Amino acid sequence: TPWPSDGQPRTAGLSSFGASGTNVHLVIEEPPAMTTEQPEPDPRPGRQAEVFVASARSEPALRELSLRWADFLRANPATPLDSVARTIAAGRSPQQVRAAFTARDTASLADRLHDFGTGDGGPAPRRAQAAHRVKTAFMFTGQGAQFAGMGRELYESEPVFRQALERCAEIVDPVLDRPLLEIVHPAEPDGSLDRTGYTQPALFAVEFALAELWASWGVRPAAVIGHSVGEYAAACVAGAVDLEDALGLIALRARLMESVTAPGAMLALQLDAQAAERAIGSRADLVAVAAVNGPQDTVLSGDADAIAEIRAELAREGVTAKPLTVSHAFHSPLLDPVLASLEEAAAKITFREPRVPLIS
Incomplete structure (x- = not known):
């Protein structure tokens, strides 16, 4: 039967009526017209295996x-x-x-x-x-996990990862004084990735691109959890906040934190949270428990001199304490001056119920 096209994809309905009373209706649409034009080859290498x-x-x-x-x-x-x-x-x-x-x-x-x-x-x-089906959770790391060239091979070989990272760059480049891709993949490592103003948006972008890549392979989380910077990426992947808003907020957070000039330090302890609080003692106005990473894994953050005192005291007690390589005393009272500006910016963002559980 002649069926001329009006330029729109033609759609047909097929019905089947079974003797048992089962009825099925299938709607099908014609495929896009084939073209003889060949797309320009991507000069970047593809996946190697x-x-x-x-x-x-x-x-x-x-x-x-x-x-x-x-x-x-x-x-x-x-x-x-x-x-x-x-x-x-x-x-x-x-x-x-x-x-x-x-x-x-x-x-x-x-x-x-x-x-x-x-x-x-x-x-x-x-x-x-496989004995049973398991659920997968994604955990997004915080500052300190970054390194120059992170994700470079994925960027070169995985189109989904590359597109996600470039999308993040388009969003955040207007507020950075250096292109994001140059920060993440510098020609020569120059230490700039460890600058807080660069580190946080760079980590967020790579984590978001990784999640997009896993999703393209059919691996989606049953729950997400984030540590510091990673909590922003987790919220975005969970659908609680749009990419543009989350990336804009993390870039502002990074600039605000970098503006704090008070010298600070962070210290990882092999102590539980209660023992870490006791180690702080009367210095609670200068030092805080920044993170509880496990039953015997706690991080302190605050005034550099106060942290040095605590480290010396714990050393005399035989407690292992490792200084972290950071530019600021994150998650400590020293960063209180930036809270008002960060809260003002966050108040302008629309937050939604996450599509998957978001564990704070």
Whole structure:
């Protein structure tokens, strides 16, 4: 039947009525028109290898599946390796018995699958037996985890990561005196990434890009938690705040913190929070418990001289205390002067209920 197009995608409805009373209606739309124009090739290198994940209900079934895939790949050598990896990972329900293979091209993957299926040796795949489904939580780190060139290989090889990082750069570059990408991936490490004004937006951007990359692979968190700077990234990934607002707020936070001139220090202790409070003693106006990272892992922050006194006292008691390499006494009374400006900016932002649990 002739069906001329009016320039819009044509849509059809198909109905099926079963004898048992089951009715199904399917709406389909024609695909985009094919074009003969070839896109400009991306000069940046792509992913260097793919992970091929196969699963079945038993060991014999897994080996049989591997042989079928090997035969398919040898009969269709032009099949893009990334398409094969995505299909086998996302197109089939995961079963209990699993094997994972890495490969740089279709031919080598076919060989590895064939060797595994026949038991003829070759590099052994990674194996796993899934007893039950587990939930995944994302934890976003705070300041101190940064290093020059972090995420460089992902930026060069993973389009999703690259696009997310460049999106963050477009948002934050107008308020920085140096492009974000130059801060994260400098030609030569110059220490600028450790400047608080640069560190915080850089860490946020990389953490957001990592979460976007995992999401593109189908890995989404059942809950998120963040530490200091990471709490902003966690809130953004959870959907509690838009990227533009979160990144703008973290950039302002970084500038405000950097403006504090009072000399401060931070000290990591192998003590519980109550013992850390006792170590502070009468210096509560100068020093605070900045973080409780575990049952015996606490961080103090505050006046540099007061921190030095506490460290000396704890050393005499045999308590391990490690100074942290930081520019300011974060999460301490010394940063109280910036709170009003930060609160004023945060009050202008629309916050929503997170889509996934956000653990403060």
